[in-house]
Amino acid sequence: MALSTAFTKLFGLRHPIALAPMGGSAGGALTAAVSRGGGLGLLGSGNGDPDWLARELPLVASGTDKPWGIGFQTWAIDIGTVERALEHRPRAVMLSFGDPSPFTERVRQAGVTLILQVTDLEEARQAVDLGADVIVAQGTESGGHGARHGRSTLPFVPLVVDLAAPVPVLAAGGIADGRGLAAALALGAAGALIGTRFQATAEALVDPSVVAAIIEGRGQDTERNRVLDIARGSRWPSRYTARTLGHRYLDRWRGREAELAANPQAQQAYQDDVARGEVPPLPVWAGEAVDLITDLPGAADLVAGLAAQAEEALTRAGRH
Template sequence: MALSTAFTDMFGVRHPIASAPMGGSAGGALTAAVSRGGGLGLLGGGNGDSDWLARELPVLAEEAAGSPWGIGFQTWAIDDGAIARALEHRPSAVMLSFGDPGPFAERVRAAGTVLIVQVTDLEEARRAADLGADVIVAQGTEAGGHGARHGRSTLPFVPVVVDLAAPVPVLAAGGIADGRGVAAALALGAAGALLGTRFQATTEALVDTATAKAIVEARAEDTERNRVLDIARGSRWPAQYTARTLGHPFLDAWRGREDELAADPNAGQAYRDAVARGEIPALPRWAGEGVDLIEDLPSAADLVGALAAQAEEALARAGGRPGTEPVAAPVLPADGRDA
């Protein structure tokens, strides 16, 4: 069966799956591979760095083979110029995350481009709906990379956003790393799922071999949401957004001492020196709680189809279709107490 939803109809894609626009790792090759595979690839535009976009957009244009694709930005870090440069390449969608999308929403929609807004709490969800977002991504705290410091878990958050935003399609994000997670998102009322960490562990992702290996070998308990690494590397990320990463020596040294770290004039240099010596990775290893389910490094194009097939199988099992074994209901004693 085909998993047809409002999301697949909107973009004309085969599967209700999108890849997260992960800054630095979701380059042109990864974005194009997801789109060729039947999902919606989203380029990681990050803070709108013009040199990075000038390098990756031609790769995407060449390899997407006419398939729909989009580009995502960190809303707090961009200006009108970044949006203008993106729209010149006629993306199917622009996704805005982390910050007020208001200054950019009308320009995106006026260009005839689908506006996707990622939200991390109900206030942001209401704001996205009021601005006329065409798609809303509801991100739970299980997600890898940046998210709300005081956000909500994906399972209870998604259906609330679905109800609030209706009839606007909602994508679920956070901790989804296999087809069962995609099926769960659909069961919650979402029109699809947006996956980040799972697509970071693919052959097309712009991550080094050591990072890809670390993701494959990691478990959920190896991830941690923190601000330590943003502070240590001098990142300007707003304090309300922490990042879920794999373990790191600076985390062990400064956990719970963020204010001290920010006030230490030598800490940033120590971080840069450790990177230069190869003692720590150049970038934090962003990873969500779904890492337990990641065991290989496939092509992203193949992965999209595999995720969709797994989702179809999971929904078939849940619906008791032929070939599945229904779970028998428990038999209770006559007085209604548990046996």
């Protein structure tokens, strides 16, 4: 059976799968590969760094003629960032983490599909009021940044689906195989936004050591915390914590975040350790479903494989 949903119809996709626009690692090659595979590739430009976009956008344009989009960390951008992105004619702009209202009208004026990610019901209501074309409901199982006081994917997604209807909702957080996609569809979502699983693909912009860590990682080894943002001097707002694999600075400073924030020597020590190669330049962002990731496929093949596995899971469930 074909997994046709309101989301696939909106973009003319073969599969109800979107690439999470993971800052820095969801580059042009990965975005294009996901779109070629029948999903929606979303370029992870984070704060909209012009040099990064100048390098990665041509890779999307040359790599696919299918629909693709760009995602931003809303707290880190200004209207000029959105304007520059729209010049490249993406089919969608996704805004996450922060107040999207200063940017939504400009996206709409450009005739571009507006995707808003939400981490709680207050954000979901705002997304509906702002006229989002697609809403992503992110549960706390997700890798990377998310709400400090959010909800798990399983109970959160159907709440957003009911609240937002008829706006299509994508489930995000803890989805790394086709069974997770099938579960999202069963919850009423129109598809899934998938991140960590696409970190371990041939096209992802990640160091081989990160891929190895993800393939070897276990869900119980992930942790959501602010320690690593504080240690590395990140400007991420305190309401968003990050789920990562284990890290020695987590062990050293867990439960002492305020002390770390007030200790410039400790933050400098982190930078010194990075410079010496004793800790990686970035944490390994990973969601709770990391155990399910055991190989390094091409992203286009992965999209097709996830969809086929979801179809099989739904068929099997229908027989019981």
